[in-house]
Amino acid sequence: MTPTPWWRDAVVYEVYVRSFADSDGDGEGDLQGIRSRLGHLRDLGVDALWLTPFYPSPLADGGYDVADYRDVDPRFGTLGDFDALLADAHAHGLRMIIDIVPNHTSDRHPWFRRALAAPPGSPARDRYLFRSGANGGDDPPNDWPSAFGGSAWSRLPDGEWYLHLYAPEQPDLNWRNHDVRREFEDILRFWLDRGVDGFRIDVAAGLFKDESLGDLGERSRHVLNGPLYNRPEVHGLYREWRRILDEYGGERMAIGEVWTDGQDDLARYLRPDELHQVFQFDLQMAPWSAPAFRAVAVSALGSVAETGAGATWVLSSHDAVRHVTRYEQPENVPGIGHARARAALLLLLGLPGSAYLYQGEELGLPEVTDLPGDARQDPIWKRSGGAQAGRDGCRVPLPWSGKSEPYGFSPEGVDPWLPMPRDWASFTVEAQEGDPGSTLSFYRDALAERRRLLPELPADIEWLDGPDTALFFRRGPLICALNCDENPVRMPPGKPLITSTPLYGDLLPGNAAAWLIASR
Incomplete structure (x- = not known):
């Protein structure tokens, strides 16, 4: 029996480098800061970390405008710092995935x-x-x-x-040019030789454009299989990249940021000689609804069933409003977003495949919606003239300790690069560390139970009968029950293992989830 590759069921933690931990007191996170906090990730129970871009960059788009793909921006450290971080991550039993940005460079490249x-x-x-x-x-x-x-x-x-499909400071590369293809092959090898375990490919479906560069006309730019995205030529490129990855031992992998018009198109990226994984964003996009979540799960699992790749699940990222805040809508009931976010974690971790967590969700961080305009840096904010808030609200630095800004993110007295809310003292790692009822403790417990159960969990699920407002499924010995309604529902029979909120006997409260061990 072939062992399952590590990435097939991994829990991966996204580190937004600039906002994780500041070691040198300049108000920005850095590689040494991450290195100093690896114990947090180990204790949380994740399998890998994914670093957002740390390369030299003018930061016109948060580092996704790369000026040099083979170095570290001085504000984040040095190549020596990177090597030390990678070595320490491996010593902690953590794999490391790094971002690669092949669609465009910085205009300073x-x-x-x-x-x-x-x-x-x-x-x-x-x-x-x-x-x-x-x-x-x-x-x-x-x-x-x-x-x-x-x-x-x-x-x-x-x-x-x-x-430039993004900011003017991000000119698109011509992937039909031989120099471009050879350059990125060399870049991949540069980081693989240093020991990275994989790559997250930014704008993975956008590299090739229709050669005619014809007008979209009535077609929206959101038509993802048109002139701008998902051109057939991209599959040949990823076959070349897969051959490079396969040359290296240790199960090196690549996951693509791929948006398509349908799951069948998504699966094409997962053919055995192409990418190992692609992000499936439908769960992140879904409303708080049992039928919506079930439809997403059925579609996502169906799309990868024949590929052997496994599904990927994500609720928040550096590009989206944090799900605690999304789940507050439209009710705006105090605490409902946090209750739903805890419940959604059990759904996320109960489904077959890998889970991608975003830094701070283990603390229950909400979106920061009241950042002052002069503090915002996202090009979406700037290019829309302030009409669109952009993504800075989910990129506010992490609170580690203390009662006021910078909450241990930076040394005392240092202003972080984005201002932190005045009411975040209860969200710090320090405040939640010893509290068994905290979001941090809940994440640790859920991840520990998943890791313990994983050897017994098959790669498919069985849907169980239940009310339309709830979602029940069985995966081997595990039953996952999610109630999206306000009123309690009766759960399937089983022994409670972990719950997002206390149960009422065999009733699951509203906006809650539970894992049960099926009666044998």
């Missing part, structure tokens, strides 16, 4: 600087997507929009335009 200095039609410009404008050159080459607002094209003084 040496390649783009050379392209700007070179004439139209030059080899330096062919590494990116430069085009002449429409209507005599004064209009963008097509109607493609930027995901951050406005046009996806910016014009140079010489009259040519360049494509």
Whole structure:
């Protein structure tokens, strides 16, 4: 019997590097800060950490605008710091996944600087997507929009335009160019040689664009299988990357950030010689609803059933409003978001596949919705003229200890790069550490039970009968019960193992979940 690869059932913890822990007192998180807090991740019970970009960058988009793919930004440390962090993570029994950003570079990348200095039609410009404008050159080459607002094209003084599906500081690479393909093969090997266990591929479906660069017209940019995303050529590229990963021992892996129009398209990325995993965001997008959660689970599990890859589950990330806050809507009942978030964790961890947690959810952190405008840094906020809040609210630094800002994130007296709320003292790791009823304790207990049960849990589930407002399924000896209603529901028979809130006998309260051991 072939052993299950580590990533197949892993619990992965996303570290937003700039907001995790500040070791040098500059108000920004760094690699040594992460290294100093690895014990927290070990004690939490996760299997791996995923680092968001730490490369040299102007931070026009939080580090997803990379100026050098083979180094560490000085504000985050050095390559030596990275090596020490990786060694310590492995010593703690933790794998490490790092972000790679292949769709675009920073406009400060040496390649783009050379392209700007070179004439139209030059080899330096062919590494990116430069085009002449429409209507005599004064209009963008097509109607493609930027995901951050406005046009996806910016014009140079010489009259040519360049494509950026995100911020103007993030010019898109031309993946039909030989130099681009060879460069990223070398980048992969650079980090694999250092010992990383895997890569999270940013904008994994967007690398190739339709060669005609035709207008979208009536089609929305959200049509994900059109000119901008999910071009067939991308699959050949990931086959090349898979061969590189397979050259290295230790089950190195890659997970793609892939948005598609359907689960069948998603599964194409998971063919045996392509990516190991892709993110399935439907659970994160789903409302608080038992039928919605069940539909997501059925679809997601069905899409990967023939691939052998396993599903991936996520509730929050650096790109989304924290689910504690999402789950408060529309009721706005005090505490309901936290109750639902605890219940959702048992659903997340009970389903077959891997779970991706976002830093701070183990503390029950809510979205920070009242950041002052002059503190916000997300390009979505800036390019929308403040009409859209952007993603800074989920990127506020973690509170570790103390009663006031910076809550142990930075040394006392240091202002963190994003301001922290005045009422976060009860959310700190220190405040929750010894409290058996805290969110942190609940996460630790749930992760420990999952790890203990995992050898007995099959890769499929059996749906059990129940009211429409609840979701019951069995996975080997484990029964997961989730009640999305306000009123209690009767649970399937079984011995309670862990619950998100105290039970009423065999009744599961509203907005709650339980794991039961099935009666034998």
